[in-house]
Amino acid sequence: MARVLVGVKRVIDYAVKIRVKPDHSGVVTDGVKHSMNPFCEIAVEEAVKLKEKKLIKEVVAVSCGPQQVQETIRTALAMGADRGIHVEVSGKDYESLGPLQVSKIMAALAKKEEAKMIILGKQAIDDDCNQTGQMTAALLDWPQGTFASEVAVEGDKVKVVREIDGAWRPSRSACQQW
């Protein structure tokens, strides 16, 4: 049975009304409520479900960012993740932390932790990039299933069903070996 990494990003809570800084250099984050990115919550839930079905062995929540992201890791642990990894990125490095940097971290951790699968949120609601999963798969040369609405582990294969307008279909890369 396999170990799965799940990326959990700390973002401004979805219900907060975003305010732009007076000098237009970004958005106000001080004193603003932050939470786990909603799509990362779905990723954690999916991984925990796979573990409950005994299809995977361990769920490891990974978050890259300053000390405050430990809160997000704790939320993942409360949801059923077994272990957390905090990759500390702060100051100017955090300001320039984007999908490419996060995917390099995820790819390196996948090798170090000997993970067999990585589940990431469809997108982070702060940058709306929808790039980290695709870049991570490319760096590892792993198959990928995007916009997953169902993930089924079948023996040594993973079947991903994705939503398309008005329907569902198995991902082009469904039933990949893992």
Ligand code: AMP
């Ligand atoms: P994005 O490509 O930025 O839209 O993010 C897609 C997904 O990548 C998120 O839902 C997370 O699962 C993961 N991710 C992005 N940034 C981080 C981060 N700083 N720490 C952990 N996971 C992240």
